[in-house]
Structures are given as structure tokens and as C-alpha cells.
Amino acid sequence: MANRPSDIELQNIKDTNPEDTLAGKSIATRDAYGAALYELGMRDERIVVLDADLSCSTKTIKFAKAFPNRFFNVGISEQDMVCTAGGLALSGLIPFASTFAIFETGRAWEQVRQTIAYSFLNVKLAATHSGITVGEDGASHQALEDIALMRVIPNMTIIVPSDGYETQQFVKLAAEYYGPVYIRLGRAKAPAVMPSNYKADIAKAYQFSKGSDVCIIATGIMVSEALKASALLANDGISTGVLNVPVIKPLDKETILSAIEGCRLVVTAEEHSVIGGLGSAIAELLSEIKPIKMIRIGTQDTFGCSGKPDELLQSFGLTSQHITNKIKSTLE
Amino acid sequence: MIVNSITSKRDIDFLKQKAREARIEILKMLHRAGSGHTGGSLSATDLVTALYFYKLKHDPINPSWNERDRFILSKGHAAPLLYVMLAMSGYFEKDLLMTLRKIGSPLQGHPSSKLLKGVEVSTGSLGQGLSIANGLALGLRIQGISSRVYCLLGDGEMQEGQIWEAAMTAGHYKVDNLCAIVDNNGLQIDGSCADVMKIEPIFDKWRAFGWNVIEIDGHDMNAIVSAYDLAQTIKGKPTVIIAHTVKGKGVSIFENKVEYHGVSPNDKELETALMELGANG
Numbered sequence: 001m002a003n004r005p006s007d008i009e010l011q012n013i014k015d016t017n018p019e020d021t022l023a024g025k026s027i028a029t030r031d032a033y034g035a036a037l038y039e040l041g042m043r044d045e046r047i048v049v050l051d052a053d054l055s056c057s058t059k060t061i062k063f064a065k066a067f068p069n070r071f072f073n074v075g076i077s078e079q080d081m082v083c084t085a086g087g088l089a090l091s092g093l094i095p096f097a098s099t100f101a102i103f104e105t106g107r108a109w110e111q112v113r114q115t116i117a118y119s120f121l122n123v124k125l126a127a128t129h130s131g132i133t134v135g136e137d138g139a140s141h142q143a144l145e146d147i148a149l150m151r152v153i154p155n156m157t158i159i160v161p162s163d164g165y166e167t168q169q170f171v172k173l174a175a176e177y178y179g180p181v182y183i184r185l186g187r188a189k190a191p192a193v194m195p196s197n198y199k200a201d202i203a204k205a206y207q208f209s210k211g212s213d214v215c216i217i218a219t220g221i222m223v224s225e226a227l228k229a230s231a232l233l234a235n236d237g238i239s240t241g242v243l244n245v246p247v248i249k250p251l252d253k254e255t256i257l258s259a260i261e262g263c264r265l266v267v268t269a270e271e272h273s274v275i276g277g278l279g280s281a282i283a284e285l286l287s288e289i290k291p292i293k294m295i296r297i298g299t300q301d302t303f304g305c306s307g308k309p310d311e312l313l314q315s316f317g318l319t320s321q322h323i324t325n326k327i328k329s330t331l332e
Numbered sequence: 333m334i335v336n337s338i339t340s341k342r343d344i345d346f347l348k349q350k351a352r353e354a355r356i357e358i359l360k361m362l363h364r365a366g367s368g369h370t371g372g373s374l375s376a377t378d379l380v381t382a383l384y385f386y387k388l389k390h391d392p393i394n395p396s397w398n399e400r401d402r403f404i405l406s407k408g409h410a411a412p413l414l415y416v417m418l419a420m421s422g423y424f425e426k427d428l429l430m431t432l433r434k435i436g437s438p439l440q441g442h443p444s445s446k447l448l449k450g451v452e453v454s455t456g457s458l459g460q461g462l463s464i465a466n467g468l469a470l471g472l473r474i475q476g477i478s479s480r481v482y483c484l485l486g487d488g489e490m491q492e493g494q495i496w497e498a499a500m501t502a503g504h505y506k507v508d509n510l511c512a513i514v515d516n517n518g519l520q521i522d523g524s525c526a527d528v529m530k531i532e533p534i535f536d537k538w539r540a541f542g543w544n545v546i547e548i549d550g551h552d553m554n555a556i557v558s559a560y561d562l563a564q565t566i567k568g569k570p571t572v573i574i575a576h577t578v579k580g581k582g583v584s585i586f587e588n589k590v591e592y593h594g595v596s597p598n599d600k601e602l603e604t605a606l607m608e609l610g611a612n613g
């Protein structure tokens with residue numbers, strides 16, 4: 001029997017009805033991905049899925065069980081998986097290829113660049129286990145460079161959903177969009193942040209609030225921390241706006257420029273290295289168009305390490321408290 | 333090639349005892365960590381115990397001794413096994429084992445050579461170890477150092493293309509100071525290797541790439557020791573030992589269970605396991 005999930009893993013697969021909305025649900029974005037993929041599979045025969053021996057962890061297992069003829073487990077061979085996905089796309093299908101983020105973007109980087117991006121193939125690279133919250137597995141499995149790796153590749157669209165609901169929407173949008181997409185997903189539970197009336201759009205960032213002093217531009221699970229920081233800062237009389245940028249490439253420049261209008265300080269927050277990710281993207285944009293004082297919250301040119309996800313967020317300075325302190329000390 | 337016994341009964345009994353102790357330590361540390369890779373640590377315990385307590389020339393007091401033999405854990409998720417070997421050999425205090433996977437510990441979820449002496453190179457991303465072992469073996473060879481290099485691979489890991497690139501390199505350069513060991517436990521994460529992505533016929537594959545291939549029962553200490561000895565006598569080609577093993581070996585509730593690949597024992601499972609292994613307390 002191929003692709004047998006363990007009982008333990010099966011328990012973790014949330015049973016969502018196709019039309020269930022994930023709004024307000026705090027679940028890991030990988031779980032939302034598994035559910036959304038299954039929904040897509042029901043609706044669209046062209047959806048095919050690939051995995052590299054991690055289907056229980058990436059949650060493609062749900063699709064695999066429902067549509068075994070449209071699922072390919074290539075074994076532990078990520079480079080092979082990416083190019084196979086390319087071939088499936090060439091045949092007219094819409095492949096989603098999943099493994100851990102570091103293997104998808106790192107191990108198979110040149111395959112992604114040459115075959116997928118340069119040829120502009122309709123492949124969706126949906127990778128889980130991004131960031132420090134991978135936890136105990138440690139540095140070898142914590143992708144803190146994946147946004148950077150994908151961002152330097154022309155033709156690539158990069159999506160970093162902040163919660164389950166946003167993931168659910170972007171997985172569908174990625175399937176509707178023609179072209180290469182990288183979707184960055186996480187292992188740990190992501191607090192629900194997006195309102196139930198939210199409509200995701202590949203061209204649009206989402207503004208939670210406009211601040212007159214500070215604008216925090218965040219992505220992924222750091223959106224939740226940014227919102228908490230903004231509330232903490234309000235107590236100190238610092239007006240802080242929060243902008244969620246789920247699409248790192250192409251950037252929604254217009255919304256970003258209007259969100260920072262009048263601010264003294266721009267802060268970026270991401271569960272990724274400050275080199276090459278959202279912080280870099282925003283710094284590149286603003287330094288050319290509207291130079292302004294910036295702080296980049298993220299991992300500071302360092303590898304991750306083993307630990308509990310929460311402990312790691314603390315220790316790498318990826319919490320609302322850390323953001324708040326940084327902002328206060330900078331404004332002093 | 334099937335290898336038979338050549339070592340004294342006393343030595344073999346000593347190694348078996350060490351392997352039993354190692355399994356006990358592995359389970360205790362995994363239990364304490366609350367996560368980690370049980371199955372693949374236990375399947376390779378006999379193989380690696382024979383390396384650390386019989387075959388390897390190494391010096392725990394001087395881990396960077398230039399003349400030492402090298403062990404590369406390509407299947408880096410079996411880190412608990414490596415840590416236990418290092419602790420039992422005297423590289424560090426056994427107490428440290430209980431910090432596995434905790435924040436600030438040098439015992440990372442996957443081995444870090446920067447953080448822990450005795451770890452030759454950081455691993456955890458599958459498929460890279462054999463190439464490293466090739467480079468190390470070639471480097472030792474051209475410097476006239478007679479040390480040998482051992483490299484432990486998973487059977488699922490053989491699905492990585494890089495393994496076969498490295499296999500070709502070793503055959504081409506006749507890297508005879510290299511001995512690869514395949515922990516052929518038949519399982520990976522998503523199921524059996526046969527179901528997920530067929531790797532057979534592995535004997536023929538390695539032979540076709542120019543390797544001397546030895547096939548053994550990876551839990552028969554006699555056969556393991558003999559295979560390492562024999563490998564050392566083979567000149568002009570690299571040797572691979574295909575060791576037939578049982579994932580989770582030594583604890584009946586874990587044996588051959590794909591779900592114990594990356595799950596650590598809970599309280600009850602630890603109790604059962606320690607009882608089976610005859611650990612007192």
C-alpha cells in the first residue's frame with residue numbers, strides 16, 4: 001500500500017468540507033494547504049500533486065488518498081520532483097509540488113530557475129516547514145533563506161500566507177494564475193488574523209490600520225506579532241499601522257507607499273533572514289523611491305537551531321515584545 | 333558476497349552488550365526530547381556500535397587527530413545514535429544526552445559539527461554524505477594518510493540522485509579507503525521503499541557503479557565485524573555493505589513500524605522498551 005500515513009498523522013488531518021471557510025481558525029498553514037488542495041482537486045481535474053516522501057508532513061496526503069491517480073510520490077528526490085512537475089505542466093496540467101521549504105528552494109534551486117521559471121511553466125511550488133518554527137529538527141530543516149532564493153529568480157511569484165484562511169484563498173488563486181508560484185507554508189499553528197470578509201488578491205497587500213508614526217510591514221506568522229505590537233505601542237501613544245504583505249513578489253508598491261505615508265519609521269517583520277526577504281524587498285523599494293528610516297525584524301544572518309517553536313521565536317527576537325522594544329528604542 | 337564469523341566470541345558479546353546499552357540510551361534521550369527519530373536510530377545501532385567499539389581508529393580525547401578514521405552520518409536524522417556513540421566513547425558526559433533537541437544544546441535535532449566535537453560534518457539534508465565521504469577519502473589518500481572513511485546511508489536516501497553521482501565518482505576514482513554502509517531497513521517516511529519509490533535491485537546497482545558489494549544481516553554482530561574487516565582488504569574499488577536491518581530493531585512495538593520513523597517514545601512506550609531491553613530502571 002503506497003503512501004500509508006501513520007495513525008498519528010491521520011488524526012492531524014482536519015476534516016473540512018469543500019466549502020468550509022477557514023476564517024477565524026488558528027491552524028497551521030500546511031493544514032490549510034492540505035484542505036485547500038483537496039478542495040481544488042474536487043473541482044478541477046487538471047490539478048496534480050507531487051511530493052518527495054513527506055506527504056504526511058506537507059499534508060498532500062489528503063489529496064493523495066482522494067485522487068491517487070493524480071498524485072505522484074517521487075521518493076526522496078527533490079530535484080527530480082521539480083522537473084517532473086515541469087513536465088506535467090507542459091502536458092497541460094496544473095502541478096503542485098510539495099516538500100520542505102529548504103529542499104524545494106535550496107536543493108532544487110537551479111531546477112526551479114532553469115526549468116520552471118525560465119520556461120515560465122505553470123508549476124506551483126508549495127513548500128511547508130519554512131522558518132524557525134520548524135522547531136526541534138533544527139537548522140538543517142529551518143528555511144530562513146527561501147524567500148531570498150526565490151526572489152532573485154525572474155518570473156517567480158512569491159506568496160507567504162499569514163494564516164489558514166489566507167492560505168486557503170491563495171492556494172486557489174495560485175491555481176487560477178498561469179505561471180510559476182512559490183507558496184511558503186509553516187509547520188506550527190498560525191493564529192488567525194485575517195477578517196472573514198477578506199478577499200485575497202495576488203496584486204494586493206492588506207492594510208489592517210494606518211499609523212501616523214510607524215508602519216509595520218509584515219508577512220506570514222509575523223503579521224500576528226505586528227498586530228499585537230501595534231496594540232502595545234498604542235498604550236505608549238505611538239500610532240502604528242500594520243500592513244500585511246502576503247505577496248512578496250511582485251510587490252504591491254502602491255499600497256506600501258500609501259501605508260507609510262507620513263510615518264517616521266518603517267519596520268519589516270518576517271520569519272526569515274533579514275537578508276534577501278521582505279525586509280530587503282522593502283528597503284530596495286523605499287531607498288529608491290522614498291528613503292526613510294527602517295528596522296528589519298527577522299533572523300540576523302544566522303542559522304536556526306533546535307528548540308520549541310515559541311522558545312525560538314523568543315530567542316531570535318520574533319515576538320511582538322521584541323518589535324515593540326525595537327521601535328521604542330529607535331524612536332527615543 | 334556473504335561473510336561468516338572470524339572474531340572471538342568474547343569480542344562479539346562485548347559489542348552486543350554495547351549495542352544493547354546504546355539502544356537504552358537512545359530511547360531514554362528520545363523520550364526526554366519529546367521528538368526525534370526512533371526507527372532509523374535503532375535499525376543502525378548494531379552497525380554503528382561495531383564501528384565505534386571495534387573498527388574505527390579514533391581518540392575521544394583528541395577528536396581532531398589527523399590519523400583517525402572518519403564516520404559520516406549521511407542519514408543525519410539518526411543523530412541520537414551518533415550522540416550516544418560519542419558519549420559512550422567518552423567524547424562528552426552522558427548527562428548531555430538528556431539535552432537532545434533542547435534550546436541551547438549542542439545536541440541538535442540533526443548533527444552540527446560546529447557545535448559538537450566528534451561530529452565530522454553537519455548533516456540532516458539527505459543525499460550529501462557520500463560525496464563528502466568521497467572527498468574526505470580522496471583528500472586523505474593524496475596526503476598519504478592511511479585512515480579509512482565510513483559513511484552510513486539510508487535505503488530511502490538512495491533515491492537522491494546525488495547518491496548515484498557520488499557512487500560513480502567513488503567507482504571512477506577507485507576510492508578503496510571508503511566503506512559505505514546502507515541501513516537497508518525497507519522503510520522511509522511515507523511507507524515502504526518498495527511502495528514509495530522502488531530502489532531494488534540495489535546489489536546490482538552498486539556493482540554496476542564499480543563497487544565491491546557485501547550483503548549482511550545488519551543485526552548479526554559477527555557478520556558486521558567480518559564485513560568491516562573484509563572491506564578493508566579490498567583494493568582498487570570502494571566497498572558498500574548492504575545491511576539488512578529492521579527499522580526500530582530491539583523494541584517489538586517499534587519494529588517495522590513506519591509511524592515510528594520520526595516519533596519518540598512516550599512514557600508507556602519507554603517503559604515497555606526498557607523492559608524488553610533488560611534495562612534496570
Ligand SMILES: Cc1ncc(C[n+]2csc(CCOP(=O)(O)OP(=O)(O)O)c2C)c(N)n1
Nearest residue numbers: 053372456457458486487488489519520521
Ligand atoms: C534532502 C532531504 N529530503 C527530505 C528529508 C526528510 N526526511 C528525513 S528522513 C527521511 C526518510 C529517510 O528514509 P531512509 O533513508 O530509509 O532512512 P531510515 O529508514 O534509515 O530512517 C526523509 C524523507 C531530508 N532530511 N532531506
Ligand SMILES: [Mg+2]
Nearest residue numbers: 487488517519
Ligand atoms: Mg529506511
